[in-house]
Amino acid sequence: MVMTSAAVPGFLPRAGLDRLLDLLAADGRRVIGPTVGQGAVVYDEIHHASDLPAGWTADQAPGSYRLRQTGTERQFDYAVGPTSWKHETFPPRVPLTIGRRVNGQVTFEDALPAAPPVAFLGVRGCEIAALLTQDAVLARGIAVDRDYAARRAAALIIAVECVTPADTCFCTSMGTGPEVTTGFDLAMTELDDGFVVRAGSPAGERLLERLELTAADPGRTTAAQDAVAAARERMGDPVPTAGLPARLIAAAESPQWAEIAERCLACANCTLVCPTCFCTGVTQVSDLDGFEATAERTWDSCFTLGFSKVAGGNFRPRVQDRYRQWLTHKFATWWDQFGMSGCVGCGRCITWCPVGIDVRAELMAVAPPPPALKAAVGIIEPARPTTVKSVPPAASAALLTAPIPLPAVEELPPTYARTFVAERRRETVDTVTLRFDTSDPDLLAGRPGQFVMAALPAFSAAPISVSRFHRDGLELTIRAAGAATRALCELRRGDSVGLRGPMGRGWPVDAAEGHDVVIVTGGIGLAPLRPLVDALLADRTRFREIRLLYGARSPADRLYVEELSELAARPDLDVGQIVDRAGPDWFGRVGVVTGLFDQGHLDGPNAVAYVCGPERMMTATVDVLRDRGVSDDRIFVTLERHMECGVGLCGHCQLGKSFVCRDGPVFSLAEMGPAFGREGL
Amino acid sequence: MTGAVRATIASRPRLGIMKFASCDGCQLTILDLEDHLLDLLVRFDLVEFAEASSYRSSGPFDIVLVEGSISTPEQAEEIVRIRRETPLLVTIGACATAGGIQALRNWADHDAYRAAVYAHPEYVESLATSTPISDHVAVDAELRGCPIDPGQLLELLTALTVGRRPQLPDESVCLECKRRGTVCVLVTGNGPCLGPVTHTGCGALCPAYARGCYGCFGPREAANAPSLARWFGRDGRSDADTARLFSGFTAYAPPFRSVIDSLGGPPIASHSGEDA
Ligand SMILES: Cc1cc2nc3c(=O)[nH]c(=O)nc-3n(C[C@H](O)[C@H](O)[C@H](O)COP(=O)(O)OP(=O)(O)OC[C@H]3O[C@@H](n4cnc5c(N)ncnc54)[C@H](O)[C@@H]3O)c2cc1C
Ligand code: SF4
Ligand code: SF4
Ligand code: FES
Numbered sequence: 001m002v003m004t005s006a007a008v009p010g011f012l013p014r015a016g017l018d019r020l021l022d023l024l025a026a027d028g029r030r031v032i033g034p035t036v037g038q039g040a041v042v043y044d045e046i047h048h049a050s051d052l053p054a055g056w057t058a059d060q061a062p063g064s065y066r067l068r069q070t071g072t073e074r075q076f077d078y079a080v081g082p083t084s085w086k087h088e089t090f091p092p093r094v095p096l097t098i099g100r101r102v103n104g105q106v107t108f109e110d111a112l113p114a115a116p117p118v119a120f121l122g123v124r125g126c127e128i129a130a131l132l133t134q135d136a137v138l139a140r141g142i143a144v145d146r147d148y149a150a151r152r153a154a155a156l157i158i159a160v161e162c163v164t165p166a167d168t169c170f171c172t173s174m175g176t177g178p179e180v181t182t183g184f185d186l187a188m189t190e191l192d193d194g195f196v197v198r199a200g201s202p203a204g205e206r207l208l209e210r211l212e213l214t215a216a217d218p219g220r221t222t223a224a225q226d227a228v229a230a231a232r233e234r235m236g237d238p239v240p241t242a243g244l245p246a247r248l249i250a251a252a253e254s255p256q257w258a259e260i261a262e263r264c265l266a267c268a269n270c271t272l273v274c275p276t277c278f279c280t281g282v283t284q285v286s287d288l289d290g291f292e293a294t295a296e297r298t299w300d301s302c303f304t305l306g307f308s309k310v311a312g313g314n315f316r317p318r319v320q321d322r323y324r325q326w327l328t329h330k331f332a333t334w335w336d337q338f339g340m341s342g343c344v345g346c347g348r349c350i351t352w353c354p355v356g357i358d359v360r361a362e363l364m365a366v367a368p369p370p371p372a373l374k375a376a377v378g379i380i381e382p383a384r385p386t387t388v389k390s391v392p393p394a395a396s397a398a399l400l401t402a403p404i405p406l407p408a409v410e411e412l413p414p415t416y417a418r419t420f421v422a423e424r425r426r427e428t429v430d431t432v433t434l435r436f437d438t439s440d441p442d443l444l445a446g447r448p449g450q451f452v453m454a455a456l457p458a459f460s461a462a463p464i465s466v467s468r469f470h471r472d473g474l475e476l477t478i479r480a481a482g483a484a485t486r487a488l489c490e491l492r493r494g495d496s497v498g499l500r501g502p503m504g505r506g507w508p509v510d511a512a513e514g515h516d517v518v519i520v521t522g523g524i525g526l527a528p529l530r531p532l533v534d535a536l537l538a539d540r541t542r543f544r545e546i547r548l549l550y551g552a553r554s555p556a557d558r559l560y561v562e563e564l565s566e567l568a569a570r571p572d573l574d575v576g577q578i579v580d581r582a583g584p585d586w587f588g589r590v591g592v593v594t595g596l597f598d599q600g601h602l603d604g605p606n607a608v609a610y611v612c613g614p615e616r617m618m619t620a621t622v623d624v625l626r627d628r629g630v631s632d633d634r635i636f637v638t639l640e641r642h643m644e645c646g647v648g649l650c651g652h653c654q655l656g657k658s659f660v661c662r663d664g665p666v667f668s669l670a671e672m673g674p675a676f677g678r679e680g681l
Numbered sequence: 682m683t684g685a686v687r688a689t690i691a692s693r694p695r696l697g698i699m700k701f702a703s704c705d706g707c708q709l710t711i712l713d714l715e716d717h718l719l720d721l722l723v724r725f726d727l728v729e730f731a732e733a734s735s736y737r738s739s740g741p742f743d744i745v746l747v748e749g750s751i752s753t754p755e756q757a758e759e760i761v762r763i764r765r766e767t768p769l770l771v772t773i774g775a776c777a778t779a780g781g782i783q784a785l786r787n788w789a790d791h792d793a794y795r796a797a798v799y800a801h802p803e804y805v806e807s808l809a810t811s812t813p814i815s816d817h818v819a820v821d822a823e824l825r826g827c828p829i830d831p832g833q834l835l836e837l838l839t840a841l842t843v844g845r846r847p848q849l850p851d852e853s854v855c856l857e858c859k860r861r862g863t864v865c866v867l868v869t870g871n872g873p874c875l876g877p878v879t880h881t882g883c884g885a886l887c888p889a890y891a892r893g894c895y896g897c898f899g900p901r902e903a904a905n906a907p908s909l910a911r912w913f914g915r916d917g918r919s920d921a922d923t924a925r926l927f928s929g930f931t932a933y934a935p936p937f938r939s940v941i942d943s944l945g946g947p948p949i950a951s952h953s954g955e956d957a
Contacts, residue, residue: 037864038863038864038869038891039864039866039869039870039871039891040864040869042862042864063867063868063912064868064870065865065868065869065870066869066870067869081864082864082865082868083862087862092859092860092861092862093860261905262905262908263905263908264905264908265853265877265878265904265905265908265909266853266903266905267853267855267876267877267878268852268853268855268856268859269855269859269865269877272855272856272859272860273859283848284845284848286839286843286845287839288717288720288721288724288835288838288839288842289724289842289843290839290842290843290844290845298860299856299859299860301852301856304850304851304852304853304856305851305852305902305903306850306851306852319903319905351868352865352868354855354865354867354868354874354876354877354909354912355877355908355909355911355912356912458843458845459843459845460845482846483844483845483846484845486844487844487845
């Protein structure tokens with residue numbers, strides 16, 4: 001009898017499955033695997049092999065899933081169902097922090113639950129790719145989702161290769177299956193009488209040894225390989241992915257989006273069944289007194305209206321905007337963000353769309369491949385048996401070489417730094433400037449244009465730009481635009497608040513070295529530019545002429561009024577101010593901020609511009625700047641988006657290929673390309 | 682009474698709970714908040730509560746929760762008066778927010794119905810329509826549902842006391858199905874479901890019991906009811922049967938109303954077909 005080793009696959013007779021489950025239980029692992037429930041094969045706790053869906057499969061089509069009995073004993077004869085492993089690694093609701101506020105003083109306490117050991121049984125190739133994809137997003141970026149990383153590290157992956165793809169599957173096109181090649185601890189392939197088993201990690205090797213299997217004979221090994229190869233052949237290559245990202249981006253203004261919106265319900269099912277979609281929001285669960293609130297990370301979706309809400313507006317009001325965001329993110333901008341596709345080809349969004357919208361068909365309708373390619377692969381009726389023998393793995397196969405993650409990336413502080421109000425100044429009727437004392441080294445190390453998340457328990461955290469840095473603190477200028485900002489504006493001296501940051505990429509100060517500088521801003525937009533002005537003046541000789549053009553609705557709506565007069569009195573700075581509506585004691589200019597450009601000469605080709613204000617003011621300003629010859633790589637704007645996490649983990653602030661929080665909020669126009677000013681993005 | 686206690690009481694908002702044409706189910710939901718009722722009474726000065734006590738105050742109130750639809754001329758005048766005197770008016774339940782099940786009469790011949798039901802129809806003062814409160818006066822917030830969800834009610838009251846925006850997301854029921862791990866009944870063939878076009882808030886109750894959502898929270902933002910109706914009609918369901926699916930407690934809410942109209946009106950007289 002030959003015992004298996006790491007290099008030799010073993011054979012696990014069907015009756016031996018319970019032994020595997022017993023070993024996992026002895027290791028203290030909960031086992032999650034497939035079982036029949038609610039009319040589908042779902043992932044749930046597995047105690048005995050008899051819990052597995054023996055003799056069950058399902059017929060899947062766009063918008064339809066029907067269980068069916070096969071009459072065999074096979075336990076893994078189904079294609080992926082409505083649940084995905086993200087229910088375990090990235091649960092729908094996770095408590096993040098508990099905040100308390102008593103007598104103006106706040107405390108924040110970490111509330112993350114522990115991640116006990118678990119084993120996933122029956123993970124498919126596409127699902128391993130999905131886990132690796134979420135690893136890239138949640139555990140390998142500049143910030144790490146600690147809950148995800150802990151749950152992922154606690155999970156043992158027991159893959160079962162797929163030999164029964166559904167009509168909705170297209171892993172072959174996405175290069176993620178049906179073979180299992182990486183990212184697993186144990187991999188099994190089912191045969192009529194049992195499983196061919198191999199190890200893919202040291203933990204898997206130890207488990208395989210403890211199973212004491214006989215080596216799989218060549219007949220069985222070959223049968224296993226053939227079964228998977230047959231599955232690949234059945235699927236063919238239903239989605240021609242060559243050049244797909246570029247094709248989709250080029251189709252941004254296609255009339256097809258509106259046609260899809262006629263059918264799409266914006267119900268969000270596709271995003272929630274998707275094993276890679278990671279967008280979340282933070283919900284506040286507070287007691288009746290408002291003294292204590294738990295902030296919970298909750299599954300969210302780019303299909304809801306609230307997702308892209310900001311105070312006073314919404315960036316994706318139309319369903320076509322939302323569908324475009326989803327599809328282009330999955331298949332195009334994900335590449336820019338993470339170097340891989342956001343789709344693994346599992347087909348869940350096709351089956352579980354209540355009105356059967358099929359991404360394969362929509363991709364081909366929105367972004368058809370060049371005619372030659374179309375003829376070669378015979379698309380549009382996807383996933384029918386074809387004779388295509390071997391399909392070159394799609395580019396996203398690159399991700400499959402990633403090892404199981406051990407996130408050791410530098411983390412942001414998990415909770416908020418308690419920071420005290422040292423001074424409060426009223427700026428306008430609805431705006432105050434708060435000066436905070438802090439010794440937090442991260443907060444003090446911020447740069448002009450960066451922002452912080454300001455949190456009061458029970459309120460949603462608000463992104464607020466730092467409006468001045470001090471050696472021992474910082475200032476925030478806050479307009480009461482809604483509930484959270486109103487509560488922040490009501491803070492008094494000595495009260496405390498939680499601050500996290502600083503975040504984002506600030507204004508590139510060095511870009512202005514040796515150039516003329518023009519700063520154009522409106523309303524509260526002056527706040528994030530104030531530290532830039534501070535920085536320029538602190539090192540005045542490095543820059544040529546500096547102009548600050550400031551527009552406001554009325555004289556009383558201007559921020560930092562005294563400071564502006566002092567600045568205006570300086571010989572080395574030119575300050576222009578203009579208001580929409582003058583008051584009785586206003587002797588300055590009246591009109592919109594672009595009107596100030598007619599004063600003085602702007603040496604466009606030699607100038608660097610920094611712009612912040614309402615979206616419409618920014619587009620008008622950009623038009624003038626371009627007109628005067630300022631090049632796009634020297635025009636910097638800062639953008640406002642709905643933000644929840646501030647560190648590139650929650651997806652809310654996405655704009656094309658960027659996360660505004662992480663990659664911005666400052667962008668040069670050259671970086672943004674056509675994304676600047678595009679409707680519904 | 683110490684100064685501190687008096688200050689607390691003075692800061693308690695005066696709360697009124699009133700009803701128009703309705704079954705009182707939503708008010709019962711308030712009474713069912715057993716564990717929180719005492720807390721609520723500390724936080725709010727419950728001046729008037731139609732279901733709990735026959736006491737009628739003359740107001741004024743800081744906050745009024747209104748149950749029921751407007752279905753008589755008297756009610757139409759009364760709601761205008763209440764609105765005038767109330768800084769924060771919140772409608773609760775399908776009747777107040779959409780007209781309720783009684784709004785099915787908006788499609789019927791009112792006089793014929795009245796004559797058929799009452800011996801002396803001339804004594805019955807009623808309008809030809811049952812309409813939501815928002816058809817008559819501006820509304821500050823809505824709690825949907827038939828009946829309302831106790832969790833949402835508590836969230837609203839909590840948010841009001843803390844001064845934050847209540848979290849009453851205007852999104853589909855499907856998000857809750859997915860978060861709680863309910864398998865979609867529409868896709869598995871366990872029945873037609875209005876969840877995709879229905880406002881969330883119930884916690885996706887019906888699908889969790891393996892039956893479709895019947896839309897008691899009413900249409901959500903961007904409710905694409907025509908698309909869902911086309912899908913329902915796809916495998917041979919008749920227009921009348923599809924119309925019946927939308928002809929429930931919130932039938933009169935505009936997105937559902939227009940779909941019902943496009944399918945030939947609500948099949949009010951009952952005939953065979955599947956359970957809506
Ligand atoms: C990078 C950045 C810098 C900012 N800097 C400043 C500043 O210096 N001063 C200032 O006064 N304001 C600033 N804002 C805007 C400020 O964050 C919003 O006004 C604030 O979040 C509104 O929250 P609210 O609860 O008071 O309003 P509500 O209208 O009650 O908010 C409702 C919900 O929408 C979300 N939301 C609304 N508007 C925004 C928004 N613009 N961004 C993110 N989420 C939003 C909130 O999360 C909240 O849950 C900035 C925004 C961004 C993105
Ligand atoms: S594509 Fe389908 S599942 Fe996704 S939001 Fe639209 S209707 Fe819902
Ligand atoms: S059961 Fe209904 S509410 Fe739930 S996901 Fe399906 S369609 Fe949506
Ligand atoms: S990704 Fe969460 S705010 Fe940017």
